[in-house]
Amino acid sequence: MEPQTIGLIAFGVVLFLIFLGIPIGAVLLLVGAVGLIVLEGLHYAETQLLLNVMDQGTKFALTSIPLYVLMGQLVYRTGLASDLYGCVYRWVGRLPGGLAIASVIAAAGFGSVSGGSATAVATLGPMCMPEMRKFNYNGGLAAGCIAAAGTLGILIPPSIFLIAYGLWTETSIGALFIAGIVPGLMMTGAYSAAVLILCLINPKLGPVGEKFTWHEKFTALTKVLPVFGIFMIITGGIYGGVFDPTEAGAFGIVGVLIFAGLMGRLNFGVFVDCLKSSVGTSLMIFLVLLGGHVISRFLVLTDLTSDLVQWIVAFDLSPYELIVVLTIMYIVLGMLLDIWAMLLLTIPFVVPAAVATGINPIWFGIYIIVMSELAAITPPVGLNVYIMARNAPEVSVGRIFLGVTPFFIASLLVVAILTAFPEIVLWLPNMAFG
Structure with missing residues (x-):
């Protein structure tokens, strides 16, 4: 199968999973990782995931x-x-x-x-x-x-x-x-x-x-x-x-x-509530950003x-x-x-x-x-x-x-x-x- 065809299929899968209500960060990370495995193998995908986490996370x-x-x-x-x-x-x-x-x-x-x-x-x-x-x-x-x-x-x-x-x-x-x-x-x-x-x-x-x-x-x-x-x-x-x-x-x-x-x-209670809400929101955004970079790397290969x-x-x-x-x-x-x-x-x-x-x-x-x-x-x-x-x-x-x-x-x-x-x-x- 041509890499471009694989990319189009992956794009369709992303849309389908988003419509099902699955969080977008998880969708992008999953589809991007699977796409990397299909194109370049498990070892390459593991390396790219590790590099993305290290590069983007730091x-x-x-x-x-x-x-x-x-x-x-x-x-x-x-x-x-x-x-x-x-x-x-x-x-x-x-x-x-x-x-x-x-x-x-x-x-x-x-x-x-x-x-x-x-x-x-x-x-x-x-x-x-x-x-x-x-x-x-x-x-x-x-x-x-x-x-x-x-x-x-x-x-x-x-x-x-x-x-x-x-x-x-x-x-x-x-x-x-x-x-x-x-x-x-x-x-x-x-x-x-x-x-x-x-x-x-x-x-x-x-x-x-x-x-x-x-x-x-x-x-x-x-x-x-x-x-x-x-x-x-x-x-x-x-x-x-x-x-x-x-x-x-x-x-x-x-x-x-x-x-x-x-x-x-x-007061202390207000500050703790703010921290709790901020942690949850920030983690969601971080997952979206990481997933976006992984699937972008996959799309480049296609x-x-x-x-x-x-x-x-x-x-x-x-x-x-x-x-x-x-x-x-x-x-x-x-x-x-x-x-x-x-x-x-x-x-x-x-x-x-x-x-x-x-x-x-x-x-x-x-x-x-x-x-x-x-x-x-x-x-x-x-x-x-x-x-x-x-x-x-x-x-x-x-x-x-x-x-x-x-x-x-x-x-x-x-x-x-x-x-x-x-x-x-x-x-x-x-x-x-x-």
Whole structure:
């Protein structure tokens, strides 16, 4: 049997096992190991597994993942996230759809110190939905905006997914972090604008919230200083060259501990709970990363990756045409796969093809992450929607998927702008890293 045929069969087996609900890290590791045995024998497979564990497991950049996961847990469990929402709510709550806009901005702020998506939805859902219910917000819009806004956490630094992309493609994680800032702000603005436009057209979708005095607004600003300070420590330190992304995670944790301790919100029990949650999440991510490298090594031996890249390049597509094709592909894949599966199964193929057509790998990393955001809200797999459905049982899953549609369209508009003007993404990293 030809190696390419073996690679295609393995790819189909991966999809089948993922659909069965088997954890993706285990699937990739299993299929990759079996593929190596079939192609090169048991001894070669054992050697490659050992080398991958040693090589990937000892990378200094990998230690950033548990640091950022722990930082997100600390922000969530010490109430800093609820402070952030309360502050934003007081400033924009009187706008049409103001409570939904506050949810979007709070999700962006939480993402800037957590690096995740599902955690943001699970955190903000119980906080935001009661307020929007009180003011009779449309259930689909209310739940949909939180589900969509949760995706901002995987783009705005520090992002676990940007770290994974950097490790897989050997791209500077610091440059990726800095590159994600402006697109993250653009996505936040686009989501907020979508809410505002919808509620201006139909005010019943999102009535204005309660009124606060200027004293209450300015007082609330003091509570958001910890989150803002932590974000500035991380991004400012990386941008200024004071420390790398891994060291930034350590400084961020110290910042959260200091702020939470001074506010009297940190105790031993909370800290232990944060550690337990962080260990479980980090181990899952480590297994995914290891499995991704093993199956990538197997695919290299099948020549499937190089053949596909050559096939794409043979079409002589311009960078713009390639992005259009890939955007359609990612929308379709988002209907079938979760974020990790989509990234792991496509990066070995699409990144070399994109680079071969002249696309900057840092820009392409931001593009892939934006498209991955859509997978979290695309039916029927969209994880964020199902998490939101548990927090808003009165709103059907179908209504939530309908509610995320305006944000889906807004994301595609941002992708179009970033494609037309790639310097928007590359300006900050070029300033910081030349």
